[in-house]
Amino acid sequence: AQKITQTQPGMFVQEKEAVTLDCTYDTSDQSYGLFWYKQPSSGEMIFLIYQGSYDEQNATEGRYSLNFQKARKSANLVISASQLGDSAMYFCAMRDRSGGGADGLTFGKGTHLIIQP
Amino acid sequence: KAGVTQTPRYLIKTRGQQVTLSCSPISGHRSVSWYQQTPGQGLQFLFEYFSETQRNKGNFPGRFSGRQFSNSRSEMNVSTLELGDSALYLCASSLTPGQDSDTQYFGPGTRLTVL
Numbered sequence: 725a726q727k728i729t730q731t732q733p734g735m736f737v738q739e740k741e742a743v744t745l746d747c748t749y750d751t752s753d754q755s756y757g758l759f760w761y762k763q764p765s766s767g768e769m770i771f772l773i774y775q776g777s778y779d780e781q782n783a784t785e786g787r788y789s790l791n792f793q794k795a796r797k798s799a800n801l802v803i804s805a806s807q808l809g810d811s812a813m814y815f816c817a818m819r820d821r822s823g824g825g826a827d828g829l830t831f832g833k834g835t836h837l838i839i840q841p
Numbered sequence: 842k843a844g845v846t847q848t849p850r851y852l853i854k855t856r857g858q859q860v861t862l863s864c865s866p867i868s869g870h871r872s873v874s875w876y877q878q879t880p881g882q883g884l885q886f887l888f889e890y891f892s893e894t895q896r897n898k899g900n901f902p903g904r905f906s907g908r909q910f911s912n913s914r915s916e917m918n919v920s921t922l923e924l925g926d927s928a929l930y931l932c933a934s935s936l937t938p939g940q941d942s943d944t945q946y947f948g949p950g951t952r953l954t955v956l
Binding site: 755756757759761766767768769770771774776777815817819820828829830831832833834 | 874876883884886887888889897899929931933940941942943944945946947948949950952
């Protein structure tokens with residue numbers, strides 16, 4: 725079973741609208757970390773936001789916020805007031821210990837977001 | 842502060858050859874991780890190095906290896922290249938490996954094409 729599921733392969737959004745990118749995860753650990761990254765066409769992965777499993781408040785970083793619903797194992801990224809420069813691939817990732825000890829990040833398949841003027 | 846740098850940015854090799862990729866982490870970061878990104882498999886964890894020691898390894902064959910130097914710079918090597926090794930190889934550095942909150946910062950990647 726996939727550990728990170730991003731159900732939206734692609735999204736088209738009008739400039740200045742808010743965007744919600746979905747992410748659900750699967751882990752048996754109580755302690756884990758959730759991350760969102762942006763990957764423009766240039767290829768570099770840009771860190772956006774982090775949410776810890778024990779954090780009671782939803783994380784926010786500028787125009788980015790994370791809608792964390794622990795019981796539903798959901799960690800959706802919300803981008804407010806989208807801009808043309810937000811067009812990119814967006815990846816949800818998790819670090820936990822249930823993968824047999826590997827500490828690397830587990831990534832979802834990504835969502836290709838296109839902002840239209 | 843300078844970000845993660847990777848060299849070279851692009852490589853073209855033929856089957857059976859070997860290749861070495863280099864990564865310099867953010868100053869002060871002692872952990873370096875490597876990932877492979879392909880259209881079919883997505884992003885997959887290769888291995889992580891900390892203080893010149895491999896801490897973790899993903900599910901890749903022994904043809905994939907790496908090392909880390911005392912200045913935290915890291916190299917990864919792929920021997921006996923196969924067509925399926927064509928990918929974007931991303932390096933990431935971090936401060937506090939092993940903690941759930943440890944944020945990995947990525948370099949621009951090396952795009953390897955195997956002909």
